[in-house]
Amino acid sequence: MQLDEISILCVYSAMVVYAIAFIAFSIDLAKRSAAVTAAADATPEVTAGAPEHVGVLQAAAAAKASAAAAAAEGGASAGPARPAKVKLGAAGGPGAGASVAYGRSPALRVGVAMTVLAWLLHLSGTVLRGLAAGRVPWANMYEFALTGTLIITTVFLLVLVVAKQDLRFLGTFVTGLVLVLLGVATINFYVSPIPLPPALQSIWLVIHVFVASASVGFFALGFALSVVQLMQARREAVIASAKAAKASFLATLPDAVSLENLAYRVNIIGFIMWTFTLMAGAVWAEKAWGRYWGWDTKEVWTFIIWVVYAGYIHARATRGWRGSRSAWLAIIGFSTVLFNFTVVNLFFKGLHAYSGL
Amino acid sequence: MTSRSDPGAPSRPADHIDSAEPDPGEASVNQPKLGVVGWLRFAWRQLTSMRTALLLLLLLAIAAVPGSLVPQRSSDPNGVTQYFDDNPTLAPILDGFQMFDVYTSAWFSAVYLLLFVSLIGCIIPRTKHHFEALRARPPRTPARLGRLAGYTERTAPEGIDAETAIATATTQLRQAGYRVERYEQRGVLSVSAERGYLRETGNLVFHTALLGVLVAVGFGGGFGFSGQRVIVEGQTFVNTLAAYDSFNPGRFFDDTRLQPYSLSLEELDAVYETENRKAFGQPIDFTAHVTVEGQGEESTDRTVKVNEPLYTHGTDVYLLGNGYAPTITVRNADGEVVFTDSVPFLPQDANLTSIGVVKVPDGMDEQLGMVGFFYPTQETLDTGAYASTYPDLVYPVLTLNVYQGDLGINEGKPTSVYTLDPSTMEQLTGGDTGVDSIELMPGETTELPNGLGTVTFENASPDASEGDYSQSVPRFASFDIHHDPTQIWVLVFAVLILAGLLVSLFVPRRRMWVKALERPDGRIALEYAALARGEDPTLEDAVSAFADKHAGPADDAK
Numbered sequence: 035m036q037l038d039e040i041s042i043l044c045v046y047s048a049m050v051v052y053a054i055a056f057i058a059f060s061i062d063l064a065k066r067s068a069a070v071t072a073a074a075d076a077t078p079e080v081t082a083g084a085p086e087h088v089g090v091l092q093a094a095a096a097a098k099a100s101a102a103a104a105a106a107e108g109g110a111s112a113g114p115a116r117p118a119k120v121k122l123g124a125a126g127g128p129g130a131g132a133s134v135a136y137g138r139s140p141a142l143r144v145g146v147a148m149t150v151l152a153w154l155l156h157l158s159g160t161v162l163r164g165l166a167a168g169r170v171p172w173a174n175m176y177e178f179a180l181t182g183t184l185i186i187t188t189v190f191l192l193v194l195v196v197a198k199q200d201l202r203f204l205g206t207f208v209t210g211l212v213l214v215l216l217g218v219a220t221i222n223f224y225v226s227p228i229p230l231p232p233a234l235q236s237i238w239l240v241i242h243v244f245v246a247s248a249s250v251g252f253f254a255l256g257f258a259l260s261v262v263q264l265m266q267a268r269r270e271a272v273i274a275s276a277k278a279a280k281a282s283f284l285a286t287l288p289d290a291v292s293l294e295n296l297a298y299r300v301n302i303i304g305f306i307m308w309t310f311t312l313m314a315g316a317v318w319a320e321k322a323w324g325r326y327w328g329w330d331t332k333e334v335w336t337f338i339i340w341v342v343y344a345g346y347i348h349a350r351a352t353r354g355w356r357g358s359r360s361a362w363l364a365i366i367g368f369s370t371v372l373f374n375f376t377v378v379n380l381f382f383k384g385l386h387a388y389s390g391l
Numbered sequence: 392m393t394s395r396s397d398p399g400a401p402s403r404p405a406d407h408i409d410s411a412e413p414d415p416g417e418a419s420v421n422q423p424k425l426g427v428v429g430w431l432r433f434a435w436r437q438l439t440s441m442r443t444a445l446l447l448l449l450l451l452a453i454a455a456v457p458g459s460l461v462p463q464r465s466s467d468p469n470g471v472t473q474y475f476d477d478n479p480t481l482a483p484i485l486d487g488f489q490m491f492d493v494y495t496s497a498w499f500s501a502v503y504l505l506l507f508v509s510l511i512g513c514i515i516p517r518t519k520h521h522f523e524a525l526r527a528r529p530p531r532t533p534a535r536l537g538r539l540a541g542y543t544e545r546t547a548p549e550g551i552d553a554e555t556a557i558a559t560a561t562t563q564l565r566q567a568g569y570r571v572e573r574y575e576q577r578g579v580l581s582v583s584a585e586r587g588y589l590r591e592t593g594n595l596v597f598h599t600a601l602l603g604v605l606v607a608v609g610f611g612g613g614f615g616f617s618g619q620r621v622i623v624e625g626q627t628f629v630n631t632l633a634a635y636d637s638f639n640p641g642r643f644f645d646d647t648r649l650q651p652y653s654l655s656l657e658e659l660d661a662v663y664e665t666e667n668r669k670a671f672g673q674p675i676d677f678t679a680h681v682t683v684e685g686q687g688e689e690s691t692d693r694t695v696k697v698n699e700p701l702y703t704h705g706t707d708v709y710l711l712g713n714g715y716a717p718t719i720t721v722r723n724a725d726g727e728v729v730f731t732d733s734v735p736f737l738p739q740d741a742n743l744t745s746i747g748v749v750k751v752p753d754g755m756d757e758q759l760g761m762v763g764f765f766y767p768t769q770e771t772l773d774t775g776a777y778a779s780t781y782p783d784l785v786y787p788v789l790t791l792n793v794y795q796g797d798l799g800i801n802e803g804k805p806t807s808v809y810t811l812d813p814s815t816m817e818q819l820t821g822g823d824t825g826v827d828s829i830e831l832m833p834g835e836t837t838e839l840p841n842g843l844g845t846v847t848f849e850n851a852s853p854d855a856s857e858g859d860y861s862q863s864v865p866r867f868a869s870f871d872i873h874h875d876p877t878q879i880w881v882l883v884f885a886v887l888i889l890a891g892l893l894v895s896l897f898v899p900r901r902r903m904w905v906k907a908l909e910r911p912d913g914r915i916a917l918e919y920a921a922l923a924r925g926e927d928p929t930l931e932d933a934v935s936a937f938a939d940k941h942a943g944p945a946d947d948a949k
């Protein structure tokens with residue numbers, strides 16, 4: 035079997051496992067709704083850390099005492115004590131009466147485990163594709179999709195590890211999106227590995243395209259958070275108006291403000307990477323085409339995406355725009371990203387004719 | 392701009408989320424008294440508000456869209472011509488709205504100029520304010536810390552007095568990068584600290600650098616030039632105005648600044664894929680081997696590749712295209728050479744089927760023109776038509792249609808060397824004439840019709856073995872030659888944009904206070920609290936971490 039065939043096999047297996055993960059995450063969402071309905075007596079789970087640690091003042095007091103003792107004995111004074119590292123367990127629970135604590139259902143665990151497995155298969159498929167082609171695996175539409183979706187999953191898994199909040203509930207969205215994109219890519223975009231044309235033989239292919247894909251990973255997550263934020267904000271509005279809110283999985287999720295803050299943090303990372311993408315693209319364009327900016331269709335859309343997200347960041351800082359309105363801008367932003375990747379690549383004419391189709 | 396009670400806070404437009412809510416009563420009282428100055432001030436405040444900036448940004452995004460839907464003269468002039476042909480009624484209407492020049496159109500310019508005016512109006516007061524804030528002392532400790540973010544209390548260990556506690560806090564805060572100020576209010580000692588001024592600096596650098604990019608780009612076109620030149624292997628180009636095939640100077644460009652260095656194309660190497668069947672014939676590499684010689688300098692060997700331009704003598708030389716330049720010799724009926732040259736043929740497809748034109752103005756009874764097709768690897772399709780099936784020279788064939796008459800070049804009108812206007816000429820071969828087109832392989836000579844003379848397709852490597860045509864036809868390279876003195880400034884500002892962005896989004900700006908209160912039992916109660924200035928997800932952790940470091944873990948955990 036050839037490397038590329040093994041790669042495709044890995045990708046197909048990854049898709050199957052993603053599908054299983056998707057189902058598991060969906061079951062989890064359904065269970066959350068059930069739990070909310072059932073939970074009248076649910077107690078919020080609070081974890082209190084017991085930090086073991088000495089403050090500088092205590093050290094100072096101790097030092098003072100020992101210095102006094104030492105002085106009394108005529109000995110040398112003690113050196114400064116070094117404080118130990120601090121780790122404080124954060125108190126959990128959003129506090130609002132409208133939320134319901136929810137642990138980790140078996141379905142959720144299965145979902146995460148399957149996502150990790152799918153990610154491994156996906157990673158192998160992508161690496162093998164690169165080996166088969168003898169270059170980085172992101173030089174045509176099929177490969178952009180392969181690597182881009184891999185990064186979406188990677189970012190999701192990374193954020194699960196890094197973020198303080200539990201973002202597993204986004205699994206349905208992430209695995210669903212990745213599955214759909216991979217499906218479209220394997221069915222419609224597949225091309226066999228071919229060498230790079232001279233215009234793509236550049237270190238900037240490695241940098242520019244990779245960072246672009248990575249920012250798409252962050253924007254995707256930010257988009258998902260903004261969507262959940264809007265749903266949560268609507269639910270909170272219903273509760274605030276003292277109407278009975280429908281039992282929904284949303285009650286187990288962070289409140290709208292926390293979701294918004296999370297979305298913002300994810301999106302600004304995406305934005306910085308996108309800024310870099312735009313600049314690196316300009317540097318590359320200067321080398322390959324003799325001008326750094328020429329309003330080629332792809333450049334236009336890169337610019338539009340950048341401006342929309344700049345608008346989003348501004349909206350967050352503008353009175354009357356923070357909250358749901360800025361969330362809509364994040365959603366529009368990600369829609370332009372998807373548009374740029376699909377419609378612009380396939381149907382618009384321009385210098386960036388690298389879809390390979 | 393906005394009245395505020397807190398001089399240390401970064402200055403923000405009135406509708407910024409951190410600015411104080413406007414007092415509705417005040418506005419309605421002021422409204423009727425607005426004079427001209429009042430109105431101007433009002434308009435200026437509107438223009439420099441966050442909301443306007445936001446709307447202009449969104450407008451800019453929308454305004455950029457049409458330029459990707461309709462071909463643009465700047466990037467795709469042929470596409471525009473095509474569009475006019477395909478949509479004869481719609482195109483002029485769109486043209487009326489400058490839809491084919493979106494990015495230089497009045498309306499697009501209006502949006503971004505307004506945005507940048509707004510930007511200037513926004514950053515000037517903020518910069519001024521920021522300089523003052525950089526010199527100001529951290530503000531007084533609030534009377535009650537209890538309601539502030541991350542508020543926490545600790546009891547100082549026995550034997551520590553308020554003075555010592557605040558002194559160590561001050562040192563520690565300073566070491567953590569805070570600017571500190573000690574206060575004593577009604578006998579209560581406290582330290583007020585602020586850090587993260589860099590956040591605002593970054594934000595201002597970012598916005599100013601945006602302006603810098605705009606200015607640099609705006610002027611960049613003005614001082615530079617861009618020109619094109621096609622060079623056939625073995626030919627030399629001297630960097631003077633007359634030597635360019637086309638030349639676009641910027642508004643302020645002065646051609647005495649062209650350094651007359653010479654650039655010779657020794658060889659153009661083209662490599663095509665031969666192993667991977669799926670990519671057969673795909674270009675793998677183009678390298679132009681050139682020699683460069685400045686006045687009074689040794690000549691040096693250099694290369695130009697697609698992604699590796701040559702920077703020399705103040706110009707940037709890019710390899711943007713290449714193709715074949717068959718060497719054609721025409722002799723008249725007397726056998727005298729009336730034309731001999733390597734004529735660049737423009738590639739029409741991936742397999743380099745190419746079209747070129749030969750013009751023979753003198754030496755014959757009437758002017759002669761020829762339109763040629765060149766097939767590097769010729770094959771005959773089922774329809775009888777010729778095609779090229781591979782871009783390299785495997786079986787090169789040149790076909791020529793001959794025209795006789797007036798070339799239309801005597802009136803001094805500029806005409807393209809790549810096209811022939813047949814309207815004043817009579818076609819002698821090919822087409823409907825009933826006479827077969829001339830067909831030649833390298834090294835072959837044939838008669839022109841009507842006894843006009845002969846035409847030869849010269850073989851560039853006559854000594855090659857039989858059937859090896861790989862070097863038989865010279866290639867040409869088409870170079871773009873640019874000079875843009877402001878490009879480096881665009882790069883500098885771009886780097887500042889990125890740096891400013893990183894700093895302003897990731898450096899937290901926060902204030903922290905530590906207060907020491909004497910308890911009735913003589914021990915010292917320590918209060919800690921902080922205030923975020925802008926996005927600061929780790930604020931509360933920072934307070935408790937500081938308190939832990941300063942006074943040990945929370946009282947209840949002991």
Ligand code: HEM
Nearest residue numbers: 344347351439440441444509510513593594597601892895
């Ligand atoms: C040329 C168009 C503009 C672009 C692309 C742009 C972009 C951005 C970006 C990316 C940020 C977040 C990063 C940072 O804080 O440095 C930002 C923040 C900010 N911008 Fe702009 N901006 C523009 C124009 C303006 C204008 C005209 C104003 C004044 C009305 C303004 C006021 C602000 C303020 C106050 C912030 C800080 C927001 C905060 O407190 O979080 N910007 N801008």
